[in-house]
Amino acid sequence: MNYRGPFRIRADRNKPEPEIEHPYDAIVRVTRSLICGSDLHLYHGLVPDTRVGMTFGHEFTGIVEEVGSGVQKLKVGDRVLVPFNIACGSCPFCKQELYGNCHESNPEATAVGGFFGYAHIAGGYDGGQAEYVRVPFADVGPTVIPEGMDIEDAVLLTDVVPTGYQAAEMGGIQKGDTVVVFGAGPVGIMAARCAWLFGAGRVIVIDHIDYRLEFVKKYAYCEAYNFKEMDDPVLFLKKQTDWFGADVCIDAVGCDAAGSAMQTITGKKMLLQAGAATALHWAINSVKKGGIVSVVGVYGPPFNLVPLGSLMNKGITLRANQASVKRLLPRVIDHVMAGRLNPKGIITHRLPLEEISDAYHIFSAKRDNCIKPLLIPPRAAMA
Amino acid sequence: MEKLKTEPSKISGIDRKIADRSKDHIPGWGIDADPENDPTYPMKHRNGADYERINYEKPPQQRIKMEVFRSVERPGITRVFGTSTPPKGLSGSLRRYAYKYSEATSAHWMTLILADRVNVAEGIIDDLKAGTIPNFFEERGWSAEWKYNRQGFIRSAIVGALVTTAVIACFASRRKSG
Numbered sequence: 001m002n003y004r005g006p007f008r009i010r011a012d013r014n015k016p017e018p019e020i021e022h023p024y025d026a027i028v029r030v031t032r033s034l035i036c037g038s039d040l041h042l043y044h045g046l047v048p049d050t051r052v053g054m055t056f057g058h059e060f061t062g063i064v065e066e067v068g069s070g071v072q073k074l075k076v077g078d079r080v081l082v083p084f085n086i087a088c089g090s091c092p093f094c095k096q097e098l099y100g101n102c103h104e105s106n107p108e109a110t111a112v113g114g115f116f117g118y119a120h121i122a123g124g125y126d127g128g129q130a131e132y133v134r135v136p137f138a139d140v141g142p143t144v145i146p147e148g149m150d151i152e153d154a155v156l157l158t159d160v161v162p163t164g165y166q167a168a169e170m171g172g173i174q175k176g177d178t179v180v181v182f183g184a185g186p187v188g189i190m191a192a193r194c195a196w197l198f199g200a201g202r203v204i205v206i207d208h209i210d211y212r213l214e215f216v217k218k219y220a221y222c223e224a225y226n227f228k229e230m231d232d233p234v235l236f237l238k239k240q241t242d243w244f245g246a247d248v249c250i251d252a253v254g255c256d257a258a259g260s261a262m263q264t265i266t267g268k269k270m271l272l273q274a275g276a277a278t279a280l281h282w283a284i285n286s287v288k289k290g291g292i293v294s295v296v297g298v299y300g301p302p303f304n305l306v307p308l309g310s311l312m313n314k315g316i317t318l319r320a321n322q323a324s325v326k327r328l329l330p331r332v333i334d335h336v337m338a339g340r341l342n343p344k345g346i347i348t349h350r351l352p353l354e355e356i357s358d359a360y361h362i363f364s365a366k367r368d369n370c371i372k373p374l375l376i377p378p379r380a381a382m383a
Numbered sequence: 384m385e386k387l388k389t390e391p392s393k394i395s396g397i398d399r400k401i402a403d404r405s406k407d408h409i410p411g412w413g414i415d416a417d418p419e420n421d422p423t424y425p426m427k428h429r430n431g432a433d434y435e436r437i438n439y440e441k442p443p444q445q446r447i448k449m450e451v452f453r454s455v456e457r458p459g460i461t462r463v464f465g466t467s468t469p470p471k472g473l474s475g476s477l478r479r480y481a482y483k484y485s486e487a488t489s490a491h492w493m494t495l496i497l498a499d500r501v502n503v504a505e506g507i508i509d510d511l512k513a514g515t516i517p518n519f520f521e522e523r524g525w526s527a528e529w530k531y532n533r534q535g536f537i538r539s540a541i542v543g544a545l546v547t548t549a550v551i552a553c554f555a556s557r558r559k560s561g
Contacts, residue, residue: 004510005503008522022445022463048495049478051468052506070443088462090440095432104442104462107453111486114465120452120478121495124465136463137442170426271496302492321426361524367531 001129001356003054006045007364011354015055018126018134023070026138028062028082031380032155033128033353035059035373036084037185038254038298040364042119046255046268046275047300049108049120057375058084058116059158060128061151064142073139080142081154082135083162083325086114086123089140100322105136111301112322121301129356131377143329146337152374153336156343160372161332163296163323164190164252168198170294170319171248175199180237180246180286182279184212184224186346186372187296188252192220193341195250204240206233206282208258211369219345227259237286245288253279254297255304266305277304284310284318295320349373352381396437450475452482474502 002012018027039056041047064078074080087094091103093113105114106123114136117127127133135142145154164187173179179195181188184207195203203222207213213224227233238245255267255275263276283293284307293316311318335341348371351359359373406412421429432439442462449469453460470478481494510517520526528536 004506004517004522008503008517008519009524010518010522021466023443024463045499048492048499049481050499051470051474052502052509053468055467086463088442090442092432092436092439095439096430097428098426103457105464107451107457107459107461107464108482109486110454110456114461114463120465120468123461123463124451124467126465126467134466136445166426301486302489317422319422319426324426327428357522357524358527359524361527362531364524365528365532367527 001055001057001353003042003050003056004052007043009043009056009357009360011356015130017132020066020068021134022136023068024137024139025068026064026071026074026135026142027066028060028080028128028133028135028142029065029379030060030062030128030131030133030377031079031383032151033057033060033130033375033377034155034158034160034347035129035359035363035375036159037187037256038118040360041255041275041298041300043360043364044256044268046271047119047121051120051124054117054119054124055126055130056117057127057129057133058118059155059160060116060133061145061155061158062128062133064138065132067138071138074142078142079145079151081145081158082116082128082133083141083143083329084115084118084159085141085322085325086116086125086136087140087326088137094140097324097327098321099141099324099326115322129353129375131353131379141326143326146333149333149336150344152344152347153342155374156346156372157329157332157336158325159323160186160190160346161336161341161343162325162328163187164192165194165197165328165332166321166323167191167250167252167294167296168194168200169328170292170296170321171195171198171250172292172317172319173198173200173248176201177247178202178204178241179248179250180283181205181222181250181252182283183207183251183253183257183297184209184216185252188250189216189220189346189371190341190343191250191252191296192216192222195248196221197335197340200248204237204246206237209366212366212371215346215369215371233259233282234285241288245291246286247288247291249283249287249291249293251279251283251293251295251297255299257297263305273304274300274302275304277306280304280306284314284316287314287316289314290316292317292319296323346372347374351375353377399434399437402434452478455483455485472502472505474498474505477501 086105087099087102088104093101102113114123217224230236257276257278260278267276477498484491
């Protein structure tokens with residue numbers, strides 16, 4: 001794929017294939033890739049230093065084609081799922097399992113580690129919506145897909161499932177807690193499903209797209225409400241929680257939120273803040289005093305308008321991070337293999353990589369009841 | 384929780400040297416320290432790596448064969464980096480300027496956003512130079528819009544045509560009266 005500017009993407013057969021550039025690199029032939037909700041932030045032109053000509057995609061599986069001279073564990077022919085984080089495994093942050101915060105994979109920003117296909121503020125790596133990808137630190141991130149695991153489940157373990165899981169984990173959910181998830185996109189759906197794994201007593205999802213609310217209600221066994229049908233979602237949630245507020249609120253929306261004209265105009269139209277922080281605003285206001293707000297929604301730099309006064313006055317604990325995929329993989333793989341999680345159930349569209357422009361539009365404009373589009377490269381389709 | 388392993392002999396950073404100074408003169412120092420009270424757990428498996436941070440074993444350096452920008456908030460280029468789309472043209476100059484400022488400044492981010500917009504125009508010029516006329520219909524995924532939202536597509540096309548016609552007519556009448 002080739003990014004040409006906001007809302008413009010084309011399939012490009014003429015891009016050169018990646019090469020080994022470091023002894024710890026591998027070249028992976030992509031077998032499946034997904035479009036992430038956070039790719040839409042790039043697609044919408046909301047992320048600074050997104051350069052024309054770049055290839056997006058940080059959720060992919062593949063087959064190892066070539067390894068660098070320093071790679072010891074990964075072998076040519078291994079079928080791998082590749083976490084979206086590029087992590088060295090040896091810096092102080094990686095050593096403490098903060099694999100999303102690696103200190104040696106992103107020269108262009110200290111605020112985030114390196115990711116595949118996510119602009120130059122994430123290191124300037126081409127991504128997996130392609131036939132081949134260069135994968136740095138091949139012995140650290142890529143994980144051999146377990147025997148018997150469906151490839152469509154595996155590809156969702158590269159981001160969506162660990163991110164949804166970590167959203168619930170960061171919520172510090174105690175047995176019986178009421179958990180509110182803002183956003184019924186793929187990550188919000190997975191966060192709602194994972195909240196039960198931690199013992200939630202009640203899970204409520206808030207969004208404004210009816211078909212997604214219907215989907216999440218069935219998929220995640222939760223309550224789901226359309227904020228467009230209420231005057232004030234915060235007030236609605238206070239009433240729903242005996243006027244105390246939710247124990248845990250999860251922001252699974254990020255900078256592309258709907259629901260507030262002021263946030264939309266200043267954040268998405270005028271770019272005076274890093275997108276619309278409506279979901280985070282509602283989360284802070286809807287959580288109980290002393291509650292926990294967990295943020296996995298993606299916000300770009302430089303800053304957003306959120307009610308910090310309420311954060312302090314209510315004694316809220318705010319927890320946030322990019323998912324540490326490698327840390328969580330053993331647990332989520334176990335849940336998938338045991339049938340407790342069914343990731344591939346959220347894939348609604350399967351398209352050839354050549355139709356990537358249509359795939360982005362369908363996902364972005366929420367056409368044809370799209371939840372999650374999967375891309376199949378030509379060589380993988382032939383296999 | 385395991386006791387943190389801090390070996391002062393290995394520490395060479397100024398910050399750690401200061402942090403490692405004796406606290407004997409401070410009454411009650413550390414008396415209420417509670418390793419269990421760690422709000423970062425389980426996201427972070429605290430094992431003392433923060434205190435040995437200067438001495439971690441770094442991977443080999445990737446060869447730098449193109450211009451790679453670096454945040455001024457770090458001492459050098461990271462051991463690996465992406466090689467997608469090196470900076471070039473006016474947008475490259477703007478990005479070069481932006482990377483002189485820290486990530487805490489608007490000058491950094493706003494200049495990058497401006498560079499992105501300039502880069503879009505450069506992309507169209509590059510396409511035309513290479514003999515490719517950008518196919519906006521295809522690039523914007525409008526064939527999917529036609530397939531799944533035909534009425535909306537037609538409505539948008541009509542509104543767009545009417546607005547364009549009105550703007551052109553307005554300019555034309557102003558020019559006439561001028």
